[in-house]
Amino acid sequence: MSYIPEMPASVYEYFTDHIRITAGIHIPDNRRFFMETRLRKRLRELGIHDWIEYINLLNAPNTPENQHFVNAITSNKTHFFREREHFDFIETEVLPQFKGKSLSIWIGASSTGAEAYSLAILIDEFNKTNTPAIKYRILSTDIDTEANAKAEQGKYPALQVEEHVPGNLMQEYFYRGSGQNAGMYRVHDKLKQNIKFRYHNLLDPVQSLKMTFDLILVRNVFIYFQAETILKIVERVDQVLNPNCHLILGHCESIPDGSDYQNVGNSIYVRSKDRRKEGK
Numbered sequence: 001m002s003y004i005p006e007m008p009a010s011v012y013e014y015f016t017d018h019i020r021i022t023a024g025i026h027i028p029d030n031r032r033f034f035m036e037t038r039l040r041k042r043l044r045e046l047g048i049h050d051w052i053e054y055i056n057l058l059n060a061p062n063t064p065e066n067q068h069f070v071n072a073i074t075s076n077k078t079h080f081f082r083e084r085e086h087f088d089f090i091e092t093e094v095l096p097q098f099k100g101k102s103l104s105i106w107i108g109a110s111s112t113g114a115e116a117y118s119l120a121i122l123i124d125e126f127n128k129t130n131t132p133a134i135k136y137r138i139l140s141t142d143i144d145t146e147a148n149a150k151a152e153q154g155k156y157p158a159l160q161v162e163e164h165v166p167g168n169l170m171q172e173y174f175y176r177g178s179g180q181n182a183g184m185y186r187v188h189d190k191l192k193q194n195i196k197f198r199y200h201n202l203l204d205p206v207q208s209l210k211m212t213f214d215l216i217l218v219r220n221v222f223i224y225f226q227a228e229t230i231l232k233i234v235e236r237v238d239q240v241l242n243p244n245c246h247l248i249l250g251h252c253e254s255i256p257d258g259s260d261y262q263n264v265g266n267s268i269y270v271r272s273k274d275r276r277k278e279g280k
């Protein structure tokens with residue numbers, strides 16, 4: 001096996017610029033080890049031993065390598081019912097308003113799908129005891145195409161499921177794998193019916209989503225962005241969030257000063273002015 005040299009500072013700078021421009025992800029100066037570990041794996045997969053050769057590959061016209069580069073750098077940590085307080089808020093404050101109506105939800109950085117399936121379980125459970133039922137659609141997007149593929153598959157290691165999903169819900173909404181799939185759970189097909197997993201970069205215009213939403217979750221991704229990027233994304237979100245509807249961020253995230261959002265809970269926001277009345 002051939003040797004890949006240590007990543008020079010200038011190369012590290014190139015990669016940090018590239019991921020910031022492509023995905024908005026800001027990597028601080030002291031994360032060279034993290035970047036190097038992630039990209040070494042990719043170089044080995046490609047059989048490349050030279051950082052400049054890899055940069056040339058990234059710069060080649062129409063190269064698919066850009067997507068592999070993004071997939072290698074993104075951090076996909078997620079789990080079922082993460083930040084439970086948000087699910088409690090949705091159950092008590094949002095869902096009752098949509099009884100007998102349709103509810104459209106966008107998850108803007110959904111990783112491997114646990115967030116989308118948790119929401120689908122929450123609504124299905126709500127519908128059991130509340131009539132008329134809510135008809136819902138969840139658009140679940142991420143910039144990482146590998147994460148999207150895993151989300152679509154809906155297969156998770158048993159430990160991940162058992163740790164975060166109550167036993168009664170696990171029995172109802174998951175199949176336990178056997179044979180080749182031993183040690184895994186797969187989500188029930190009925191959860192998949194109302195969810196679409198798609199590629200979307202939060203930096204891109206939202207017109208391609210082709211709809212507006214009654215609830216938007218963009219959780220645990222603003223931590224990777226700088227204030228100006230967050231404000232730009234909030235502006236985009238604004239164009240597709242219906243009036244008086246909620247935008248939910250991760251627990252340790254907030255919207256920087258300079259937007260029209262009002263904080264109504266732990267990282268839960270409502271737009272304080274109706275943009276339609278403002279003629280925007």
Ligand SMILES: C[S@@+](CC[C@H](N)C(=O)[O-])C[C@H]1O[C@@H](n2cnc3c(N)ncnc32)[C@H](O)[C@@H]1O
Pocket residue numbers: 022023024025074075076077078079082108109110111112115141142143144147200201202203218219220221224250
């Ligand atoms: C830490 S995970 C959070 C997953 C989930 N929202 C949660 O709270 O458990 C962050 C996700 O943001 C995605 N991401 C990073 N930059 C993005 C961008 N510019 N557009 C869309 N998704 C992005 C990553 O691929 C990753 O899956």
